[in-house]
Amino acid sequence: MSLAMRIYFSGVVNGSYRAQNILKTISDAGIAFTYNPMTYFSLEMKNKYLRKILKFFCFIFFVPFRLILIAYSTHVFVLPMNTNMMSIVDIFVGRILNKIIIADYYISQYDTIVKDRKLVSENSLRGRFALFKDRFLLKAADIVIFLNESEADYYQKVVGVNIRREKIRIIPLCVDYKREMFISNQKDYESFNVCWWGTYIPLHGLENLIRAFSHIGNDRIKLYLFGDSNEKAKPYVSLIKSLELTDRVFINNDFHFSNGKLAPILAGTCDLAVGNFGSSDKAKTVLVNKLVDALSFGIPCLTIKTSATTELLPNNEGLIITESNPESIAFKIEECFNKRSTLNEIGMSGKKKYFDLFSPDIFRIKLLAILQE
Template sequence: MVFISGNIEGSYRAQNIIKVLSDNKFRWVYIPWFLLLEQSKITKFMSITITLLLFLPVRLVLIASSKKLIVLPMNFGPLLLLDMLVAKIFRREIIFDYYISLYDTTVNDRKIVKLDSLREKYVSWLEKKLTRWADVIVCLNNSEANYYKKYMCSCAKNKIKIIPLVVDRVSSRNIDTYITSETFNICWWGTYIPLHGLDKLIEAFSLVEENNVKLYIFGDYAEKAKPYVELVERLDICEKVIFNHEYTFRNRKLPEFLNNKCDLALGNFGDSEKANTVLVNKLVDALALGIPCMTMETGACNEFLDDRKNIILTKRSPSIQQILDGFEFVLNNKREIRRIGSRGLEVYNREFCPEIFSERYLKLLNNV
């Protein structure tokens, strides 16, 4: 039996892991740490406390009775530490789907944990402890594994296995289908964090001389968009830049829009070490749709993609001028970039689709 630890909701990768187990007749069990009722603070606290106490004994017995513990992606915390401790005591195999670093995300990216604070020391200790207790640490690619090793335990190198991103299949574009819009639509979507270099992207776009080009920005929160809205206003390009915080992949409005109206998707253009390393999810989303994508060169991109063959790449940590040069190449080669989008879809089918993910994960389960 396999015990699954962590949150499932909202994670394509977690849902695909469970699908692999179900499709291949593995016996598995999942129990949430607690139930959360969306009411008053008192009700929330009571629901968490009562269900945690009710579930905990059953949870610990099931972990002890299992052969493997799978930790789902993007899950950290003291409750996970308890699950892994029980598995270690009873010598159960632990597969830790690492995905991203908690320390790097909270301290370096989002800056919600201050350097040299007690919480920063705790987050660092927790990440090292979880990776020490894991038997296998699953990373998305070699470049990210090498980057994240500094946040893991000292013995992590020998535990790392690579299983790339997985993105669910969507209705992809036919290369022979022309978008009938009078404008050339460039689309960016994601969270408003420095990793993406959205400020440089907007400034480069403001220098595009062709008139019938629009930039659509699909962000997570309107409040976080304010600095970028102000930048657009300052550059006097409000008529060419459209912000939208209603369309998402979860409500399926975004993939429908992209499939029907997007001529070019955009990746990340940030300056940090992480930005120069990772393969961002939005890039794989674009590959799955068969939409041509422009992003900057990163270590992870180089593992899967080739410039001007299945992707359009700028230099690493590109200047505004280098991003503008990328835009000009695209606008001067509209027929060719459609072929680039089609070849990008081939990369998705070879590296990032659910079927390939299933093969790789099943192999890992059988070998651990």
């Protein structure tokens, strides 16, 4: 396999753990590959218009080189979160040259900007273009990798495309190993720390979680929010102040897995993780990353039931299920506090599921199996 196969990777790697894991798996397996990082010259450029101009000229400059690389490759592999015009061109060239096209369909760009975040309307130029790119990716690829069957069905419905079942492959979310996963920490039983981490997007229903704390009377129960942006956190800061929860709900946007600060905090002090409380169709379908993070640490996770959690965690391994309204969330948090002696067993069942389904070893096995077909 490693002698005959040559893979051309299309898209951007920076900031995507899944893309990094794909490249690592291919490299460790000894498979020849090439990667053409179009953003190399523009990553540090702050002005978005100059950045676009530079990308355009880089694209023109690299076209002959890209054509040669694709022509010499056996596969064109579109990395996750790369539904962009450059990848569309790579796929188009790959189809003409009869290459095997693999696309990791991590999320739908159309669903994200139109349905979920509502940044543009479906009839806008940007919305229609995003729909075109999503549809092209699904139709043109020989193999489409989804995170789970539930999301495969959901995204096809959203973009209005039905692809053949034999084109679909499933590789669930993957969370890298961290040293904190293998260290047993003694929690402080004087307090009960509920932790949320991630990006400030509507999918998570974060406002429902914050409002839940206005229904919790126990001052020993605290909520810690580890986000990614001081600017995007402002509406939640205002909500916390308006509900007079500043002594029990805290925001910190400086702790991330990428800088090594978040993992020790979660492993050492987090009693209960929280997942997704959104109300959109997407929120009711997907398995959010932070839920898998929680499983990997053996921390029980409070979340709503989704199609993907039912599919991948049929016995609610590592999960405590609630409705998305603040009252139900508050009731479950207080119940967890009162029955905290049972949480370790729930967390350990989730950790076992992590090793069985979401670990780098399982990711590697599944990806290589697809390439060996």
